[in-house]
Amino acid sequence: MKLLFVHADYVNYQVKERAKFAEEISHDRKAGGMRNPLIxxxxxxxxxxxxxxxxxxxxxxxxxxxxVKTRNITLFPFAHLSEDLASPFCAxxxxxxxxxxxxxxxxxxxxxxxGWYKAFEFKSKGHPLAVLSxxxxxxxxxxxxxxxxGCSPHxx
Amino acid sequence: MKLLFVHADYVNYQVKERAKFAEEISHDRKAGGMRNPLIxxxxxxxxxxxxxxxxxxxxxxxxxxxxVKTRNITLFPFAHLSEDLASPFCAxxxxxxxxxxxxxxxxxxxxxxxGWYKAFEFKSKGHPLAVLSxxxxxxxxxxxxxxxxGCSPHxx
Numbered sequence: 124m125k126l127l128f129v130h131a132d133y134v135n136y137q138v139k140e141r142a143k144f145a146e147e148i149s150h151d152r153k154a155g156g157m158r159n160p161l162i163x164x165x166x167x168x169x170x171x172x173x174x175x176x177x178x179x180x181x182x183x184x185x186x187x188x189x190x191v192k193t194r195n196i197t198l199f200p201f202a203h204l205s206e207d208l209a210s211p212f213c214a215x216x217x218x219x220x221x222x223x224x225x226x227x228x229x230x231x232x233x234x235x236x237x238g239w240y241k242a243f244e245f246k247s248k249g250h251p252l253a254v255l256s257x258x259x260x261x262x263x264x265x266x267x268x269x270x271x272x273g274c275s276p277h278x279x
Numbered sequence: 280m281k282l283l284f285v286h287a288d289y290v291n292y293q294v295k296e297r298a299k300f301a302e303e304i305s306h307d308r309k310a311g312g313m314r315n316p317l318i319x320x321x322x323x324x325x326x327x328x329x330x331x332x333x334x335x336x337x338x339x340x341x342x343x344x345x346x347v348k349t350r351n352i353t354l355f356p357f358a359h360l361s362e363d364l365a366s367p368f369c370a371x372x373x374x375x376x377x378x379x380x381x382x383x384x385x386x387x388x389x390x391x392x393x394g395w396y397k398a399f400e401f402k403s404k405g406h407p408l409a410v411l412s413x414x415x416x417x418x419x420x421x422x423x424x425x426x427x428x429g430c431s432p433h434x435x
Contacts, residue, residue, distance in 0.1 A: 127359055137405065139405040139406065140407070142407070203283055203410060203411075203412035204360070206414065240405055240406060240407050240409065241403075241405050242402065242403055242404060242405030242409075243402070243403050243405070244400075244401065244402035244403070245400065245401075246398065246399070246400035247397075247398060247399050247400070248398060249293065249295040249396050249397050249398030249399070250295065250396060251296070251298070251396050253396070253398075254359060255359075256359035258362065
């Protein structure tokens, strides 16, 4: 999983139109935003279908959120950080797990809808930790994706 | 070279403090912005020290700018798109070449300073071509970087 972090004054988004694999969403998720967010642009990769990637991502998000002193997380699906993407099903599944675990840890979380073209706006704060990137570590010997916990057998 | 394109309503930036390899800049480059930009977040990689990467980048920028119908380019150095970076000297050299060639082609270009922490703000338009990414093709058999055109022997 590739993560790009932006500590921002604010972030806003609004869905515009469906892309090929649009997640079904309720009306209240069509637009959103927050003040003082740590925006986490997240790209789920093909090898990520294992639970410890979720734990690794959550740990990294908690770590950076602590450093920049915010409890507000905007989890923003962003396919442009890798050329080796997981299936849309797997990506939504793992991002939802990240969202759930962050909420269990007391964070305020917005998970921006997957698979929609979105207008979005933010202002990065510009301090030395305001833009960071992380690649979540992977184990050397991965089991076949369909045998791993965390994604369905539909993972391609 | 990795490129991340954002077609935006506007972009603004302001330098905050020097990072380790800050480009020397005049006062008028400490802040800037434009309306209706194609923002090109650009990451120069270690293998990029050859002239055709510049031509490839310029060609791709021209192509996408044509599709989204703007002549305004904000060239934004962005190290977070690769884990295999060129030297700062090489990165500034190649980005300056891209800037020059775009201007020769009639584009209005802002090249955001390299090596500074920057506050920045933009609003992505959200249409299907508003966010795109490209990896500029590389030749299979590269000469050693110090022998290539486009970067100095100081490239590491």
